[in-house]
Amino acid sequence: MSLTLLASTQRLHLPDADELSLSAVHSAAEDRGQNFSLDQIVGLGAPQVRAVLVEDDTLLGFGIYPGDRLIVDRSIKPVQDQYVVAHLNGDNEYCVRLLAADPKGGLLLKAARPSVPSVAFDDLDPAPIWGVVLWVVSYVGRG
Incomplete structure (x- = not known):
């Protein structure tokens, strides 16, 4: 290796x-x-790139943990099998969803928890998508 x-x-x-x-x-x-320069590698500083802090355990099903930082690009058109930051149902909060294939055709925004229902995604109206997650930065040290 x-x-x-x-x-x-x-x-x-x-x-x-x-x-x-x-x-x-x-x-x-x-x-x-x-x-x-981690900033340079992940694109921080570019006007369309944002860092987002994960504050709870709702993303554990995606292998994303509280305290992780997500590097999100707001300029990328989302495609299947990408994690996206979405603003759904007029909530004041944003969430991370997996853009997945719908068995009936089309695409779904799937939550990390199976108990949360998926939302149909119309790729002609990407309005609920705030950005595409490109990187997950995790702290694995102690202290």
Whole structure:
């Protein structure tokens, strides 16, 4: 198994894991003379890209946890099998849904919880879609 360390917009190829050490990673990154910018990689700073904080556990069925940050692009046309941020039924709140195929034809906005009913999505009227989720940024450390 090998790893690829990302530095800015370039990839830095590392040796196989059995040959990998922290000093090798640090040295290889320094040799590139690049600073890693998560903002640049995920597109933050672009006017159409937003970061959204997940505040509860309603997205656990999608593998998205409280405290995760979603990077959402408001300029992308949603397509099947993408997560989208939607504004449904005139609620003041936004939600994340999976744009999935409807067995009867068309598309559905599916919730992470099976107990929440799906909503038919008319791709001719994308009004309820606020943006398309491109990235999920999770904190896995302690403290």
